[in-house]
Amino acid sequence: MSQCADILIIGGGLSGAMLAVQLLRLPGQRKILIIEPRAELGRGEAYSAVELGHTLNGNAARMSVDPDNPDDLTQWLTEHIAAGGWPQSSEQQVPVCELFPPRGLFGVYVQQRLAEAREVGEQYGSTVEHICAEVIDLQTEAESVQVTLNDGQHIRGAYAVLATGMFPAARTPQKESSGLNAAALDPWAVAAMRQLDPLSTVLIIGSGLTMVDAVVSLEQAGHRGPIEVFSRHGLLPHVRRQPPAWVDFLAEDHSIRSPRQLLRELRRHCRDAIAQGIDWQAPLDTVRVHIARLWSQATDVQRRQFVRHVRPWWESHHHRSPPLSAQLVERLLGEGRLRIHAASFKGLEPCAEGGVHIRIRRRGEAETRVVQGAALINSSGIEYDWRRVARPLPQQLLARGLVQPGPLALGIAAAIDGAVLDENGQVANRLFAMGPPLRGMWWESTAVTDVALQAKALAARLGSEQG
Known part of the structure; x- marks a missing residue:
C-alpha cells in the first residue's frame, strides 16, 4: 500500500506544524502529508506537557509562531483568557504580553493556527493529512522521495522535509x-x-x-x-526578566565577527548597563537576532572554542x-x-x-x-548528535550517506536554504531539514521564533519549486 504527496513532512511537532501552516497559506494546490507518531500535531516533545507548572521559558511577546506578527500569541492569549480559558493566568499578575503560558496551552495555540491554515488551504485546493506512524527509512530518487513507515507502508512525495524536532536525552x-x-x-x-x-x-x-x-x-x-x-x-x-530596550550594538558594528569579539563587546555593554542601573539582560537580549549570522561565519576552531569554554555560561545566561x-x-x-x-x-x-x-x-x-x-x-538536556541517537530514521539516513553530521556533530549539515548535504557534501534536490536538526548550522535553531522564520523561508522555497 502506498500514497503519494507533493510534500512529506517528517515530524509533526512545532517545526512540522509551522511548515504546514506556511505551505497552506501559499497560493497553489498541493497535497501535504505530516508523518508523526503522536496522536496530536503541533505538540512534539516540548508541548505535550500536561502540568500547568511546566511553562514556556519565554513570555508571550517572545513566542509568536507568526513571523509577520510578533504579537500573535499575545493576541491569542488575550482572547483565550477572555473566553474563560486558563483562569490561573491571573496568578502571574502581569500584562498578557508578559505571561509565561503552560506548554500544553501553547500546543493548543499551535493547533488552532494549523486549523485556521487548513481553512485557507482549502480555498486554494491544498490539503494536509496526519499519518500517525513513525518513519523508519528514507530513500531519494531522481523525481521523488520514498519513506518507509513502521507499519510497513511506503509513501512517496515530490519533496520531503526532516522536521524531527528535538531528541531529549x-x-x-x-x-x-x-x-x-x-x-x-x-x-x-x-x-x-x-x-x-x-x-x-x-x-x-x-x-x-x-x-x-x-x-x-x-x-x-x-x-x-x-x-x-x-x-x-x-x-x-x-531567571528571565523583562528588561528595557538596549541599543542593537551588533547591528551598528559589523566588525564584530568572532565569538571572542562578541563576548568581549557583550561584557562591556553589560557593565555599562549595570552602571546605569539597567538590567544586564537588556544588552544580552539584543544578540539573539544576530546569532545565526555570527555562528555561520565563525571558523570551526572558533566554534569549537565556544562550545568547549563558553557554552555552559552562554546556556545559563541565555536560556x-x-x-x-x-x-x-x-x-x-x-x-x-x-x-x-x-x-x-x-x-x-x-x-x-x-x-x-x-x-x-x-x-x-x-x-x-x-x-x-x-x-x-x-535532566542532561537535548541530544543533538545524530550518531548517538538510536532511532531508526537518523541511523538509516547516516548509514545510507544521505546526511552527514553538522558542524561539531550538532544535528546534520545543510545548505542555507535547508537542503541537506549528503556524506560527500552534495546538496540534495528533494530532501530538506528545518528546526533542531540544523543546530550545528545556526546554533540557535530550536526557539519558536527561529523555527517560525525557517518555516516561512522553506515554504517559499518549496512553493517556488512546485510553481
Missing part, C-alpha cells in the same frame, strides 16, 4: 548507553514521582532547564525530601528560567532541600538494597565517589 535511546535512562525517571512524569516516598532523596543529573522542569514535577508530585543536582559546572539558569519556576528553585535552595554540585556523572553502581547509586567526580577532584538516592532523574 531523557527520552532518547542512545547507541552507547550508560544505562542512565533505564534507571531514571522521566523529568516530566509527575504520576511516577507520586509513587516515591515524599521525604526520600532524589538525584538529578544536569542543572539546566530540564532540571528546573524536574524540580517543578517533584513539587507537584508532593515530594518534600532532599534533591541533589550534579552537573559539570554547577551552573543554574538565570533562562520562567519566573515561577525560578522562584521555586530559589525557595528550595534557601530551605537547603535543593543542592547543586559541580560534579560529573561517571556511571551507575550496583545497588542491592533498593534505590539507586551513582558514581560522580566532583570538579577539581581526581577521585570518584558514590552517591545514593531513592530515585534518579536524567
Whole structure:
C-alpha cells in the first residue's frame, strides 16, 4: 500500500506544524502529508506537557509562531483568557504580553493556527493529512522521495522535509548507553514521582532547564525530601526578566565577527548597563537576532572554542528560567532541600538494597565517589548528535550517506536554504531539514521564533519549486 504527496513532512511537532501552516497559506494546490507518531500535531516533545507548572521559558511577546506578527500569541492569549480559558493566568499578575503560558496551552495555540491554515488551504485546493506512524527509512530518487513507515507502508512525495524536532536525552535511546535512562525517571512524569516516598532523596543529573522542569514535577508530585543536582559546572539558569530596550550594538558594528569579539563587546555593554542601573539582560537580549549570522561565519576552531569554554555560561545566561519556576528553585535552595554540585556523572553502581547509586567526580577532584538516592532523574538536556541517537530514521539516513553530521556533530549539515548535504557534501534536490536538526548550522535553531522564520523561508522555497 502506498500514497503519494507533493510534500512529506517528517515530524509533526512545532517545526512540522509551522511548515504546514506556511505551505497552506501559499497560493497553489498541493497535497501535504505530516508523518508523526503522536496522536496530536503541533505538540512534539516540548508541548505535550500536561502540568500547568511546566511553562514556556519565554513570555508571550517572545513566542509568536507568526513571523509577520510578533504579537500573535499575545493576541491569542488575550482572547483565550477572555473566553474563560486558563483562569490561573491571573496568578502571574502581569500584562498578557508578559505571561509565561503552560506548554500544553501553547500546543493548543499551535493547533488552532494549523486549523485556521487548513481553512485557507482549502480555498486554494491544498490539503494536509496526519499519518500517525513513525518513519523508519528514507530513500531519494531522481523525481521523488520514498519513506518507509513502521507499519510497513511506503509513501512517496515530490519533496520531503526532516522536521524531527528535538531528541531529549531523557527520552532518547542512545547507541552507547550508560544505562542512565533505564534507571531514571522521566523529568516530566509527575504520576511516577507520586509513587516515591515524599521525604526520600532524589538525584538529578544536569542543572539546566530540564532540571528546573524536574524540580517543578517533584513539587507537584508532593515530594518534600532532599534533591541533589550534579552537573559539570554547577551552573543554574538565570531567571528571565523583562528588561528595557538596549541599543542593537551588533547591528551598528559589523566588525564584530568572532565569538571572542562578541563576548568581549557583550561584557562591556553589560557593565555599562549595570552602571546605569539597567538590567544586564537588556544588552544580552539584543544578540539573539544576530546569532545565526555570527555562528555561520565563525571558523570551526572558533566554534569549537565556544562550545568547549563558553557554552555552559552562554546556556545559563541565555536560556533562562520562567519566573515561577525560578522562584521555586530559589525557595528550595534557601530551605537547603535543593543542592547543586559541580560534579560529573561517571556511571551507575550496583545497588542491592533498593534505590539507586551513582558514581560522580566532583570538579577539581581526581577521585570518584558514590552517591545514593531513592530515585534518579536524567535532566542532561537535548541530544543533538545524530550518531548517538538510536532511532531508526537518523541511523538509516547516516548509514545510507544521505546526511552527514553538522558542524561539531550538532544535528546534520545543510545548505542555507535547508537542503541537506549528503556524506560527500552534495546538496540534495528533494530532501530538506528545518528546526533542531540544523543546530550545528545556526546554533540557535530550536526557539519558536527561529523555527517560525525557517518555516516561512522553506515554504517559499518549496512553493517556488512546485510553481
